[in-house]
Amino acid sequence: MMALLKRDLAIATRSGGAAMLGVLFFLAVVAVIPFGIGPDLNLLARIGPAILWIGALLASLLGLDRLFQADREDGSLDLLLMQDWLALVATVFVKCLAHWLATGLPLVLAAPLLGLLMNMSALSTGAVMLTLLAGTPAISFIGAVGAAIAVALPRGGLLVSILILPLAIPVLIFGVSASYAAVTDPDPFWPPFMILSAIALFFAALGPVAAAAALKGASD
Amino acid sequence: MMALLKRDLAIATRSGGAAMLGVLFFLAVVAVIPFGIGPDLNLLARIGPAILWIGALLASLLGLDRLFQADREDGSLDLLLMQDWLALVATVFVKCLAHWLATGLPLVLAAPLLGLLMNMSALSTGAVMLTLLAGTPAISFIGAVGAAIAVALPRGGLLVSILILPLAIPVLIFGVSASYAAVTDPDPFWPPFMILSAIALFFAALGPVAAAAALKGASD
Amino acid sequence: MSDTTAPQGWFTSLANPTRFLALSGRVLPYLAAASAVTLLIGLYMSFAAPEDYQQGITVRIMFIHVPSAWLAMMCYSVMAVASIGTLVWRHPLADVAAKSALPIGAAFTFLSLLTGSLWGRPMWGTWWVWDARLTSVFVLFLMYLGLMALHKAMDDPARAARPAAVLTLVGFINIPIIKFSVEWWNTLHQPASVMRLDGPTIHPTLLYPLLVMAIAFTLIFFTLHFMAMRNEILRRRVSAMRRQAAQSIGSSEARP
Amino acid sequence: MQATATKLKGRRGDSVLFEDVSFTLTRGEALVVTGPNGAGKSTLLRVLAGLLAADSGRFTLAGDDGAELPVAEFTHYLGHRNAMKRELRVSENLAFWQRFQAPESGRGLSIDAAIDAVELGGVAHLPFGYLSAGQQRRIALARLLVAHRPLWLLDEPTAALDKRSDQLFADLVRAHLAEGGMAIAATHQPLGLDAVRSLELSGRHRAASASAESWS
Amino acid sequence: MQATATKLKGRRGDSVLFEDVSFTLTRGEALVVTGPNGAGKSTLLRVLAGLLAADSGRFTLAGDDGAELPVAEFTHYLGHRNAMKRELRVSENLAFWQRFQAPESGRGLSIDAAIDAVELGGVAHLPFGYLSAGQQRRIALARLLVAHRPLWLLDEPTAALDKRSDQLFADLVRAHLAEGGMAIAATHQPLGLDAVRSLELSGRHRAASASAESWS
Ligand code: HEM
Ligand SMILES: Nc1ncnc2c1ncn2[C@@H]1O[C@H](COP(=O)(O)OP(=O)(O)OP(=O)(O)O)[C@@H](O)[C@H]1O
Ligand SMILES: Nc1ncnc2c1ncn2[C@@H]1O[C@H](COP(=O)(O)OP(=O)(O)OP(=O)(O)O)[C@@H](O)[C@H]1O
Numbered sequence A, B: 001m002m003a004l005l006k007r008d009l010a011i012a013t014r015s016g017g018a019a020m021l022g023v024l025f026f027l028a029v030v031a032v033i034p035f036g037i038g039p040d041l042n043l044l045a046r047i048g049p050a051i052l053w054i055g056a057l058l059a060s061l062l063g064l065d066r067l068f069q070a071d072r073e074d075g076s077l078d079l080l081l082m083q084d085w086l087a088l089v090a091t092v093f094v095k096c097l098a099h100w101l102a103t104g105l106p107l108v109l110a111a112p113l114l115g116l117l118m119n120m121s122a123l124s125t126g127a128v129m130l131t132l133l134a135g136t137p138a139i140s141f142i143g144a145v146g147a148a149i150a151v152a153l154p155r156g157g158l159l160v161s162i163l164i165l166p167l168a169i170p171v172l173i174f175g176v177s178a179s180y181a182a183v184t185d186p187d188p189f190w191p192p193f194m195i196l197s198a199i200a201l202f203f204a205a206l207g208p209v210a211a212a213a214a215l216k217g218a219s220d
Numbered sequence C: 001m002s003d004t005t006a007p008q009g010w011f012t013s014l015a016n017p018t019r020f021l022a023l024s025g026r027v028l029p030y031l032a033a034a035s036a037v038t039l040l041i042g043l044y045m046s047f048a049a050p051e052d053y054q055q056g057i058t059v060r061i062m063f064i065h066v067p068s069a070w071l072a073m074m075c076y077s078v079m080a081v082a083s084i085g086t087l088v089w090r091h092p093l094a095d096v097a098a099k100s101a102l103p104i105g106a107a108f109t110f111l112s113l114l115t116g117s118l119w120g121r122p123m124w125g126t127w128w129v130w131d132a133r134l135t136s137v138f139v140l141f142l143m144y145l146g147l148m149a150l151h152k153a154m155d156d157p158a159r160a161a162r163p164a165a166v167l168t169l170v171g172f173i174n175i176p177i178i179k180f181s182v183e184w185w186n187t188l189h190q191p192a193s194v195m196r197l198d199g200p201t202i203h204p205t206l207l208y209p210l211l212v213m214a215i216a217f218t219l220i221f222f223t224l225h226f227m228a229m230r231n232e233i234l235r236r237r238v239s240a241m242r243r244q245a246a247q248s249i250g251s252s253e254a255r256p
Numbered sequence D, E: 001m002q003a004t005a006t007k008l009k010g011r012r013g014d015s016v017l018f019e020d021v022s023f024t025l026t027r028g029e030a031l032v033v034t035g036p037n038g039a040g041k042s043t044l045l046r047v048l049a050g051l052l053a054a055d056s057g058r059f060t061l062a063g064d065d066g067a068e069l070p071v072a073e074f075t076h077y078l079g080h081r082n083a084m085k086r087e088l089r090v091s092e093n094l095a096f097w098q099r100f101q102a103p104e105s106g107r108g109l110s111i112d113a114a115i116d117a118v119e120l121g122g123v124a125h126l127p128f129g130y131l132s133a134g135q136q137r138r139i140a141l142a143r144l145l146v147a148h149r150p151l152w153l154l155d156e157p158t159a160a161l162d163k164r165s166d167q168l169f170a171d172l173v174r175a176h177l178a179e180g181g182m183a184i185a186a187t188h189q190p191l192g193l194d195a196v197r198s199l200e201l202s203g204r205h206r207a208a209s210a211s212a213e214s215w216s
């Protein structure tokens, strides 16, 4: 399994930076919002966490469809599927992990910079980083289900996003509300953050199983 | 050339309807936003144009990498390249056109519905539609350059987006600012819109030539 | 590598496509007639009903809005049951049922969104708000369309069946959210006034036409669903026969 | 060790490609599957590998002590595609599959030895995408050597190979059989093996007729 | 009509694959390129098709009146891959290439006739992706028939074909030559053609040495 993680990371870094793309898109999203809002710094600071979260969610969608498709096209997927059930689930889990390390983690690391652009306070930025750290893995894990369903489709990109966006809504809701709770006083930060973490754990357990089932079913 | 247009459109509609997927994706993105921002209708109306533009940009990006890569993988690209220079440029132009007809145009047509959901005024919606109509072709044409450069790279998908995002950002910015200028009073609508149109025309002329050159160079 | 022969039994024989075609062919005319008659009665009663003292004539939108909202949810439930059939019994008819219910459900959902929106304009002063009920119905609509896109994207119906069933079941969580959103969250939308444990709180002059319309919509749903299932079965048969014919020509001519 | 297929039936869409395919293979034996284009050779191999569900029938692998073994873990499948990443070096590709497919059992050649065995010494550090069609196929064959598995399922293994490599391939399979392995290959070309069993698929397909069969 | 290669030199990375490749082909003649894996056969064909630039040397096509013709427009190239869309029907695929590759010249078979010529009558309305590997290759051959072009460049044309189809292929090429066409094929298997010229690439590569050569 470590071998798989190493291979996927090597491919991601070798051929043109998945990480960089996510961050760039993230930047682009965050950069155009001020055009809509106008230069009202207070408002920007207020909606900052929400924008960061939406940007991160959308940025994670890029390239998600290739998660299994690349392996299918060169025939690797067949060999990955020739494993018993538990090993297959573990394989999917590791692939999700590699995907998150290559695309999700850079988003988390880029968040402070964007927080600066949005005029957010240090506390608020920290809260967003923490929630992104807990929430983006969940997106990778749900994404795996969509990617597995669409593995056979040549133009899966959009379909994957459509299928998983509704499922990602709870992650978004609790991620944003935890970020807000950290800065607005009466609301406590931990309850929504715990729920977010619980959702992430839930998807980390469920996603690989569902994706493995879908992959088994799609083999032809 | 008509044959090529017909073929590309047939593929787009046949395999899971790229058009319908684009619109659906657009809907999904818009549906997700209120979960992040909160259901504040005024705020939604204010950031509406920006969201619509971001959604349209993302919808065009997802799947753009396949513009030439699908042809390369099945060997069609070799045959398309066996033409003289002018015919090749025309071929690329037609492929961009087919891409825009299949993915960009439906987005423009869906914009009013989404404007309604975002509580945007009729004027604002109309402005977004007009700017999208001028701006989305530009994205297809720039995209072609990125897609051509990345055609030889196995994981071109992400790279395409990285290459074209910086080029697409001016389109995004002028599109969004023209949309806002239409509704906020002191700012005039036409200057940014004219710049947007000029960018679109420029890319329509330059894109196919650059993409054809890149394709010739990448052949191996 | 396991034995995947379908369990033989009364259930299997009942759900046999050929038998289904025969049976539904006999039932359909009656069903269609019944839906037409109920719909006419319902429409008559709706227009005969008195205007609401608060809402005026717009209250009549209710007679379309509420039944279509109910049907939108019921249709998804039918699909969820059919999906269990696909996953557990692997019966082809279950997949046919789920797939052919999709566009009908999407249509009812759209109707309920549309009428709700038309009603919201005079009542709330806006076409659309992002409250919990409206948003969850919108998500339902998106899920219908997403599933339709999934079916359309897979050229082979057999390959779409299982992923679509998994997805349908995952999305079923949305149905209780729609139903109870008005109680769990503070929304603009009406709380339930008909389907409540303590009995309906709505005035009978409005209640009876509503119920008749609901019955009419249900009958219409089943009529359409049966027709769509028959079409889907026939469509699959035609494509099967064409492919079959092609392959036999291809291989027999090539190898005398 | 013994591989047994009992009354396998395979279907694509609505046509039954083969029915009643039964055979038994023991250590040192090879089976060659032949038949015209579209007969269902590739489909049969995928069914044997467990990548497609058989419509009915079973394929099992039994150890020397008679205990049933999981097919997927004792089988190498080599399909039309090579299962190698174009952007990784040849050695990285092979190292990955070695670690992935044979985590602990020490058997199997080292990467360099396997590359030498397919007579491509020197390409180890090239990205896989730089190799010619035949060289790529030979590296794909080298994968079977780096991790030892007793049963080889080979789909047109010699496609794109030159004559010398055909010979090389035959030698590799012979060595594998001599060591007590088994092989099942689908092919249109004589593989240069002697004393192999053969299975011919006719290419005449039957429509799946019984109604329940039709769209499951 | 005459095809002439003069002192072609082809390079991949830093090794020179072939040098001084010269030949002349006239109507009715065929050339078979052979050589071990990695010798540069595919590279040579791509150079001839104009898909890769030759390092030096020229390949030209002259009409019957001696005027030079654009190679790309008078040549069919059939590579390893089939240039067909999996999601389109066989007939749509062929119709597209017919319109694209032979816009006005009336020559070339109709779609149905071409499909019949490769003995796959009846598959016209199936999506291309449904066909087996060999059937797909035969449809790719049918493309050469729907639009008439005098020179055929074929890279391992019989890969994945069964024996009967090999024969069929030989007949098609023979008919093309008899009509005054020309063909250049790279292959490992005997093509069943008689009286063809042949060109053997040795597979011994020279490092590109002169400094100017190294990174141009
Ligand atoms: C697009 C906007 C709307 C949507 C998506 C929507 C959705 C729904 C749904 C799903 C139900 C069924 C609830 C259940 O069975 O518990 C329902 C019922 C109902 N809706 Fe709407 N609605 C919308 C707008 C409106 C408006 C504007 C009104 C009137 C002010 C309204 C009045 C009602 C009433 C009276 C019921 C019946 C509640 C009951 O008796 O259970 N709706 N709506
Ligand atoms: N993914 C698929 N979906 C539907 N039908 C398929 C699929 N793949 C193959 N078929 C059909 O199944 C039949 C057998 O295909 P298969 O690939 O097993 O043949 P084969 O014996 O390997 O032929 P070849 O020698 O050409 O490789 C063919 O008629 C083909 O049309
Ligand atoms: N895209 C490429 N980039 C760099 N080098 C390449 C590329 N393609 C092929 N080569 C190298 O060029 C040489 C010749 O390859 P080519 O594909 O022409 O051989 P071939 O004679 O067709 O062999 P085969 O019989 O295996 O198809 C090989 O050594 C290969 O490593």
Ligand SMILES: [Mg+2]
Residues within 6 Å of the ligand: D041, D042, D043, D155, E132, E133, E134
């Ligand atoms: Mg095959």
Ligand SMILES: [Mg+2]
Residues within 6 Å of the ligand: D132, D133, D134, E041, E042, E043, E155
């Ligand atoms: Mg070659």
